[in-house]
Amino acid sequence: MLEVSSIAAEVRLGMDFAEYYKTTSLYQRNKALIRELSTPPPGANDLFFPTQYSQSSLGQFKSCLWKQWITYWRSPDYNLVRFFFTLVTALMVGTVFWRVGMKRNTSGDLSKVLGAMFGAVMFVGINNCQTVQPVVAVERTVFYRERAAGMYSALPYALAQVICEIPYVFVQASYYVVLVYAMVNFEWKVEKFFWFFFISFFSFLYFTYYGMMTVSITPNQQVASIFAAAFYGIFNLFSGFFIPRPKIPKYWVWYYWICPVAWTVYGLIVSQYRDVTKEINILGTNHNVTIKQYIDDQYGFKSDFMGPVAGVLVAFTVFFAFVFAFCIKTMNFQNR
Numbered sequence: 001m002l003e004v005s006s007i008a009a010e011v012r013l014g015m016d017f018a019e020y021y022k023t024t025s026l027y028q029r030n031k032a033l034i035r036e037l038s039t040p041p042p043g044a045n046d047l048f049f050p051t052q053y054s055q056s057s058l059g060q061f062k063s064c065l066w067k068q069w070i071t072y073w074r075s076p077d078y079n080l081v082r083f084f085f086t087l088v089t090a091l092m093v094g095t096v097f098w099r100v101g102m103k104r105n106t107s108g109d110l111s112k113v114l115g116a117m118f119g120a121v122m123f124v125g126i127n128n129c130q131t132v133q134p135v136v137a138v139e140r141t142v143f144y145r146e147r148a149a150g151m152y153s154a155l156p157y158a159l160a161q162v163i164c165e166i167p168y169v170f171v172q173a174s175y176y177v178v179l180v181y182a183m184v185n186f187e188w189k190v191e192k193f194f195w196f197f198f199i200s201f202f203s204f205l206y207f208t209y210y211g212m213m214t215v216s217i218t219p220n221q222q223v224a225s226i227f228a229a230a231f232y233g234i235f236n237l238f239s240g241f242f243i244p245r246p247k248i249p250k251y252w253v254w255y256y257w258i259c260p261v262a263w264t265v266y267g268l269i270v271s272q273y274r275d276v277t278k279e280i281n282i283l284g285t286n287h288n289v290t291i292k293q294y295i296d297d298q299y300g301f302k303s304d305f306m307g308p309v310a311g312v313l314v315a316f317t318v319f320f321a322f323v324f325a326f327c328i329k330t331m332n333f334q335n336r
Helices: 007-013 017-022 025-038 057-073 076-096 107-148 154-184 190-216 221-237 253-257 260-273 291-299 306-330
Strands: 279-281 288-290
Touching: 017 025, 057 154, 076 107, 076 154, 107 154, 107 190, 107 221, 107 260, 107 279, 107 291, 154 190, 154 306, 190 221, 190 260, 190 306, 221 260, 260 291, 260 306, 279 291, 288 291
Parallel strands: none
Antiparallel strands: 279 288
16 A cells, blocks of 8 residues: 555556545545534534542542552562562671670660661661562653543642552561561560561661652652652651750750651660660760660650650651652753
8 A cells, every 4th residue: 555655656657546545535525524523513512521530539549559560560670579588688787786685784785776677677668669669660661641531630749659569568577577576686575576577577667768759859769769769868867866855955855756767766765665674784884874874865765655656657768758749749850
């Protein structure tokens, strides 16, 4: 067909196919049919669709959740890397701080435990933040194309991606807590173990959502990595580990209360030592105080503050997830 209707065929026959077509009866019949079909019959109504999308919000969410779940399951380079890194970190922390959890003779012993908790959460948390960024960046490109095609809206997509992370982080936190708790030799009480798991799980989760959030508010993964890294140092500085809260200048202490890592350290320490009345020696002095009193005086950790700590950790997790969903919906970084 292309050969017989080409320009070379027109030259060979000495005619213009388009002009010749306009002189035929077929052209006249087609023009009349177009005019007839372009005029709606009397009493006809315009096409109307009650919703913008073919599926309800729940249907869109189910489809997006199924799609994201399959995508995550088929991404071993992402999930296996963070699982392996968490395993190595747990073994490293457990061996470096082998059985120091029950050593409670001096304030230096408590500092070791605090360092173990702080370091482990930061290592795994930052790794979660960095590894999730390329996954979200690729998925966002797919989302732009599929949203433009009218397949689904932004909120079901964002909610599905947020929920898909939960079971993977749950598995990650489970074996991390079991290994670290046993090797560091914390006190084996059901309440203390599950507080340790709760805080670790939500800390890993808010770091993951923080990484997703940084991608949603930046044009690409490279900028997101730089943006996220800029806050790692601030999280470290105001975590309450390097500078205890009572020693932070009053004009900067406000940032301590909005630093998520500070609440993680607060919860980990208080959950393990809030009921310990054993006396310890403060290094450099002959003064002995109970552990419960020491963490209150030195770090400002109140023994009856675990409820608010848990609430704030959940709030940080929800906040980062909400900002991710909101920015995915409202911000568009497409080049065209």
